[in-house]
Amino acid sequence: MASLSRRGLLASVAVIAAAPLLDACGSPKAKNEGTTNQDDLSKALPAYQPSSSVKPDIPVANGVNGATTDPAFLTYPANPPKSVTGAVGSGGSYTTMTPLWGSIPPSSGNVYYDTVNKAIGATLKMQPADGVTYGDKLPPLFAADKLPDWINIPVWVTGNLSFGDAVANKFVDLTPYLAGDKVKQYPNLAALSPNAWVSGVWNGKLYGLPIYSSNAVVSGTYYYRKDLFDKAGASADIRSIADLEALGKQLTNASAGVWAFDDLFGNDAAYINQLFEFGSGSYPWQDQGGKLVHRYETQNIVEALNWHAKMVKAGYVHPDAVANNTENGKQRFWSGKSLICADGTGAWNGDDNKSGSAANPGYQRAAFKLFNAKGSDPRIELGNGASMFAYFNKKLSDAQVKELLNIANYLAAPYGSAEWLTVNFGQPGTDYNMKDGNPLLTEQGSKEVATTFQFLACPASATVVQSGQTQVVKDYAAWQAEMVKHVYKPLFYGMNVSEPSRFGSLGKPMIDTITDVKLGRKPISAWTDAVDNWRKTGGDDLRKFYEDIRSKYGTGK
Incomplete structure (x- = not known):
């Protein structure tokens, strides 16, 4: 479903990670892979700069402890603005791996894939895998060091990957590219709230791009x-x-x-x-x-x-x-x-x-x-702002990392933008048509368009009309505005604590x-x-x- 939001996909999940070494008495040794203290977390997190490119029908309402409502839209803007200017990619070609809960679309002759790749000026070779068994496919890839260039890794499978220890060896440290104000050269990524990024920080460094994040984080x-x-x-x-x-x-x-x-x-x-x-x-x-x-x-x-x-x-x-x-x-x-x-x-x-x-x-x-x-x-x-993250292979060069971040910035274009329509619906007239102010997949689009690019990078969730139910959007937005007044941060929030596997x-x-x-x-x-x-x-x-x-x-x- 192309317009899938985070709240439509996931419920809140636990902070799960790898197992630090234990001594004979069961106490952890000095190294706790994954864990980050508050000072290091604040240094690694990107600065937050809300997007101003699209105006929602129901604006964001502020809560407490960093929680806000998601923006809400009753119809798609008649003239969607662009949130990205200039060239995006520089002609690179990259392998990817993402989960998919649904039918796997054809990879060749797929107008949707071709349309998005043309828009980003690069080739992302989409390789979606069955979401139900996705976690089982990852350990062999880690062990054989055969990871793709860009991969989605859900939080709930990291415990099986010794992730807190492996992340520094397998993936690009994005801290030098995105920490603090550095993220502002990628405005759509800067529009993701700090709560969205926290579980992508391991050992005091930022590695993951948050997928299907939400500012409200009430699941x-x-x-x-x-x-x-x-x-x-x-x-x-x-x-x-x-x-x-x-x-x-x-x-x-x-x-x-x-x-x-x-x-x-x-x-x-x-x-x-x-x-x-x-x-x-x-x-x-x-x-x-x-x-x-x-x-x-x-x-x-x-x-x-x-x-x-x-x-x-x-x-x-x-x-x-x-x-x-x-x-x-x-x-x-x-x-x-x-x-x-x-x-x-x-x-x-x-x-x-x-x-x-x-x-x-x-x-x-x-x-x-x-x-x-x-x-x-x-x-x-206050729940985790995101439960899935995407990572870049450490074997990529600096130029390739920057190209992928430009592409991620495009894929993270907000709901209501011209880019969002392309990423989520593909080619107008072929993959989708507009009906009653909202995009609707054609018969061809229903076979070709699947949630794939969005598992590599995407904007924060928005509350949008599905099945013509406008009142549902109004009711949900009002409920969110009340809920975010009551959130609190629990102990160990966002620290990516790595529990020993023997406690599993x-x-x-x-x-x-x-x-x-x-x-x-x-x-x-x-x-x-x-x-x-x-x-x-x-x-x-x-x-x-x-x-x-x-x-x-x-x-x-």
């Missing part, structure tokens, strides 16, 4: 069926879990096949941590009286497990969700069988209206404003226990037993590892 929320709420006379103005529980009682009608809730927990408590505020899997540590405490050890997650199990016992959760059938969760919401669910922001793009409207012509998704369990002032964790299996038993307890299959004592075992089998050693990180590098606060 998920609780949704409700507004059309059915209105029909039932239910209020969406909820301030606490007591209010949410009242909705459970009001809206559940099992005899009619309707339940108030789907699974509100999410895998590894991915969503309910917003309500009970015990931190995400990406940043699980809190400082309590000078001691690092993991999210699994908090009383808050105990309260969350007890509450969700209570909702299951009360009969407010859809039976398929109780059976842990997650595959049909979206369909249950679309069909009106469950009226409240948790999902990523990518679910709120208007495209689901096509699925929901078949059975419910008045289908309307909406999201609750942020609230917490106790009804106090809520807050939400610690989470699986905990996730399994969460599932059993939240669904009422096991008592809460099973959770406390699991936490005790977690501490004994590596949790306490993991804490020591992070204490060592804190003593050497700080916590990023």
